[in-house]
Amino acid sequence: MKTRTNNLSIFSLNQVRTISKKVIREARRDRWFWLYCIGFMALAVAITIAAVPNQTLTGSKGFGRTAASLVVLVQLVVPLMTLTLGARYISGERDSGTLVFLLCHPVSRLEVLFGTFLGLAGSLFAAVVAGFGAAGLFSALRDTPIEVGVLLKLAGLSWLLALTTLALGMCISVVTRRASTALGIALFVWMALVFLGDLGIMGSTVATRLPVELLFLTAVINPIEAFRLASVVVLDGSLDVLGPAGIYAVNSFGSTVAFLAIGVLIGWMIFSSLAAGLIFRRGDQI
């Protein structure tokens, strides 16, 4: 005779909350997390201090030199931080044996994965707020305050980029057995996205005379480039700074290009999360 005792739901928010609280507690004790946070905050402050007051790069006043420098900082540091944090998390738990400790409880793999994602996302939110908060504070102290609206928009987009690359990192984490391997792959992906995305496209454009539509597509499909595109548009700068792809984007999509870029970021996040969930659900977990 078949008997069921508890009828636990397949997906429980209580379990997710317990896991995410554990992850946040661990992040607070993780020296790598603190290193990234302090580094990001220090660089954001340094950029604010070094920026020439009231000088704009191009376009309207909102997209000043400080904002442009912060965009560059975010597109380099945030993906590095999130890809590596995400990549070494589940694989690290598997490596150390603590994943078995978690999974021998009445908790589903999806709850573990989602709870971990939420916990890391919360920790990263604090890191982003600290970085932009420090930048805003120092710019105000120098009597050249960055507009609060600009800071908030940039912080919001940075967090979205953080979530996207975090999901990508967690996807790497569930397919690798060892944290060291996951970390290596994450660094490779970061380099590919940052350097190949930018320099690679420039180089291949010159070499292959890529049509501008294809050049735009190649650029916007890269989450880091999508973040840059969205930032420039949302912060009211001119897309001329992005070269021919930017001009093509403005001509073809007008102001909706920001939605397109944000859509790409959200799309990457959903795709990576779904892929991570499917892989993690099916595989052997030790």
Add this chain to the structure above:
Amino acid sequence: MIQIEGLTKKFKKNVVLNNISFSIDAGEAVALWGTNGAGKTTIIRCILGLLNYEGSIELNGLDIQRYPKDARSIVGYVPQEVTFYGDLTVAETLNLSAQLRHISQDQVSQTLDLVSLGNQKGKKVRELSGGMQQRLGMAVALLGNPPILLLDEPTSSLDVDSRRQMVSLLDSLRGPDRVLVITSHRVEEVGMLVDRVLALEDGQIIDECSPADLSSRQNLPSWLHVVLRPDEITEALQTLILEGFEAQLNGYGLLVNVDKDDKASVLNHLQKASFEIMDFEVWR
């Protein structure tokens, strides 16, 4: 309470478990006995749903693949190598486990007292000795008083005294509504703790017997574990090898292969050579 039918597990092309079937009723204590690589731990991990497998496993009528959370809610598990979050304290570790099991925090203190860790609540897990970590693993498994206990070599990393305490604790956990599944390669422990032994070899059940019959049916050699002063162990090992014994270093002492009717000869040789014997026991 545990029903396993046609359990097969492959890692790529390597068949680790081959069409295993058995059932365990409420109140039974069963040992999965076999050498390293026989498949004992893999069976436990399949029962917990940590590994994918072919066949079916039901715990109290719950298919572990269809209802993994419900099935795991009635299982307590002690892994062979207990691993916790090193930065958490003993109490935090058990609180985390209690939250995941939807158990009130009141039970945490009771369970810690049960495994004699009540006075270690505030200590970080990484500061605990191996024996204490094993007891913490036991506490995590016992939290909520689950009817099924899966114990994977629960005494493997313990010294002689801690092992005796653990065996005594496990013995006290037996009851009419509880199932105990223990993997072990120690015949004497198996004899003390279980009603039935499933002997495994190369991923198959090769024998099913009572613990009393295991030694004779499996034609097992006996080993004498002799605990000596640490500074004398190497010299004692050389002495026994020169006397013609098959001996090796093992933890706090030496492991010597002995005839089942002549175990004392090892001790006599060591005493004649003036080595101080601090403790000894027979392993099979």
